[in-house]
Amino acid sequence: MDLSTVILLLDSSVRLATPLLLACLAGLFSERAGIIDIGLEGKLLIAAFFSASAAAYTGNVWLGLLAGVAASMVFAGLHGLASITFRGNQLISGVAINFLAAGMTVVIGESWFALGGRTPQLEGAGRFHNITLPFAEAAQGVPFIGPIYHDLISGHSILVYVGFLMVPLTWWVLFRTRFGLRLRAVGENPAAVDTAGVSVVGMRFTAVLIAGVLCGIAGAYLATGLSAGFVKDMSAGRGFIALAALIFSKWRPWYALMACLLFGLLDATGSLFQNIQVAGISVPVQFMQALPYILTVVILAGFVGKAIPPKAGGTPYVKEQ
Amino acid sequence: MSEAARNRLTKGLTDLAFLILAAAIVYFALRWMTAGVEAMIDPVTPGRGESWPLWAQIAQLVYLVLASVLTIGVLSVLVFFRVPNMRDAILVPATSIALAIIVTALVIMAIGESPLQATQVMVRGAVGSGYGWGYTLFYATNFIFTGLAVAVAFHAKMFNIGGEGQAAIGGLGVAIVCLSVPWPHWSLALLAATLGAAAFGAAWAAIPAYLQAKRGSHIVITTIMFNFIASALLVYLLVNVFRVPGSMAPETARFAEPTHLPSAYDIAPWLGFRRSTPLNVSFLVAIAACVGVWLLIWKSRLGYEIRAFGHSQTGAVYAGIHPVRIIMLAMLISGGLSGMMALNAVMGEAERLVLDPVQGAGFVGIAVALMGRSHPVGVFLAALLFGMLYQGGAELEFEMPAISREMLLVIQALVILFTGALDNMVREPIERLFLRLRKGA
Structure with a gap:
């Protein structure tokens, strides 16, 4: 493998990792606040659909992004209503949200566009285009660093940079602000937070809605950055891979970045090379596809470092009388 | 008296x-x-293009x-x-x-x-003819198995989302049983295939169950992961191992004629079933499974222990109930029931193992179990309703093209939402x- 192939592979990994990363950070906010979110997949999908629809309708990708985020936040609000307000089962609510998105996107899409669940192809200002960072052209000639800067770091859509900037931002918010401390406390010991006079319901709703915003950006990137329009079931399990990455990273932002890049790399390898030889044995492509899930099960099993979720995760908070 | x-x-x-x-x-x-x-x-009633x-x-x-x-x-x-x-x-x-x-x-x-007209089309399509009933009950059979599977796990307070994967692997068991032995009669083949499907489905549930029981790994997450692993495994096996040499289609060979399960047309053609009806004897197996689950949960010692464990884990431990044993057994039974869905879909209908033999039935099981309150009678009725929805939905798509088939997913989601998440x-x-x-x- 020469340098250009490696860069091609890594470039593709970065693109594929971005939606995973945004969805994973969404799950991070939600689960750190004690609300398990297996509806990431559904929120990605509904956001992808509405962003592509709005972008196709208005011809403006920023309005598309707005619509996608709004749709995702509506679903996040529904999840909050079920699991916070009515203290329902968070897992069941997540399952319902995934099906609702899978069904709604096609039913509404057929009704609006009649293209078999697709939205019209996005062009021009209807898409997020790749941006060239300053000096990328000039630096291209520099050996080694030049191609890396020009091909790998520069030349992505703006949402990719947003996604990567979200990692330090998430870390800072969660671990360096009072809001973050309270958010994490709500996920570990909500009764203590309540005693301190902070609204558990308010904190949890905030966290769930932040998750909605991040999933909305991820979905918009899927439909308007990574591809040029919505296709039925286009999230294709990415919400679940993000969930896997969340567990893999043990609910920590920087590790989430690593996990998402790893899973993005696996995805890119699987699609770039049909056959991979490892130590003389050919690895089937299906194994590469299943690897994120297998790794997550191994991590969950606790054989390679134990993944301990936030303590109050999954349990609705009932205020003391 | x-x-x-x-x-x-x-x-x-x-x-x-x-x-x-x-x-x-x-x-x-x-x-x-x-x-x-x-x-x-x-x-x-509006004409074309009007509203x-x-x-x-x-x-x-x-x-x-x-x-x-x-x-x-x-x-x-x-x-x-x-x-x-x-x-x-x-x-x-x-x-x-x-x-x-x-x-x-x-x-x-x-x-x-118009929702009223849509309902009429669905009801007529689902139960208005022998043809409709053949499909309605065929779908219901799938949903009974997957619904019972989720219900048994619910009684132990576990959420088995892995029905999809367990049923797919159960299909693998059915295919291996049907392809490896020259069965003389369908009844023997059905018996062996039931065991094969249940064993493979249970085996696929066993690892998440063990990890939950012994290592405390969240069963919901592990079973979701196992669904994806199962689908990748099935693709690999169908492409590389079971594919008929020379064929491009990723599916096994057709099962031999003696393993053909009698269809409703073979048994009772006078009821108006067509020759092509997919309804077959595994419907009776599904009813037997309902009775079996009822006996298990409400009439057996193990069922009592499962319910006690589901009600209060600490209480159950004080009563001398061993948590690892209950988690393992409840999940193995649940996985086995999911796997048995393949009797209907793989052995009864397709008569070969294809890619994605489950078609979402594993997930419908969640809605069915929630709606049926985890009781076999409720599961049976809910499965019947969902069978009607699926068959009626197919007719609906045909007669009202504006309403696409994915409407079923919306209905399924709303049922899960209202009967499950918004229960309170x-x-x-x-x-x-x-x-x-x-x-x-």
């Missing part, structure tokens, strides 16, 4: 009489209302709300005076389903179609109402 027995009998008979009376009232009232609304909106007048849509919505209120109202009176302990078993799910129906109707209206939203007002009525009475 002792006095107590006589009293019980009298009460049972009176309850039954009241039930029939209530059903008759609801039935005739609904018929009368439906006919009225139909007569109202029929003259304004419904707003008043017709509103009339249908009002009709739907009134019909729900009437049905729930009569049910409430019946439950309140005759069987107050059945409140959670009858009234709460009925209300949840009414809410799901109303929201579905709103969605149908939003895309410019429905239950608490009903509980309060009952309390107030009891104080007043």
